[in-house]
Amino acid sequence: MSLEQLFKPRFACVLIALGCISLLCIGIYLQESLGLEPCPMCIVQRYAFILIALCTALSGSMNSHSPKSFWILCVLAQLSAAFGAFVAARQSWLQWFPPETQSCGRDLYGMIENFPLKRAIPMIFRGSGDCSVVDWTFLGGSIANWSYLCFLLIVTYLAIVQVKAYKNSRKASMVS
16 A cells, blocks of 8 residues: 555545544443443543444445535534544643542543533533543553543644645646
8 A cells, every 4th residue: 555545535535434444443342341430521432433434434435526515514523523633632621620529420421410511512512520530551541541642633634634635636627
């Protein structure tokens, strides 16, 4: 595989979708096999990975004759990744600087069921005692740290792919 192939829009989108699905499978494995319960912020990050996987899978499966759809789906995937990075960064911050009073807050579904959305969303980002606990690490980084890096990689990779696709479309329009 050449470096040029790595940055082709269709290949990049499929690669990102498969990567997100793999990360979600790892999260489910950690939850089911190791008994790690996800906190509200972890669940929000999972939703971000699902949105990214859906947008990039749709974009990768589209006909190459619909560049507008490609751009829209890539921007949606990037926005989802940026949102996921924000949540993961907030969770990492909570892990590095845990709150003085730790309490196990409600789970995400309990918050949404018992509070109006405008109250539930700030509660999710405030985090609970569960969000500040590091239950598992890989190469010195927590799950939130690795999620943050993955989200940043997705945003960057899609930006590079979009720039290359734009340059290629400009070259093609100049030739014809």
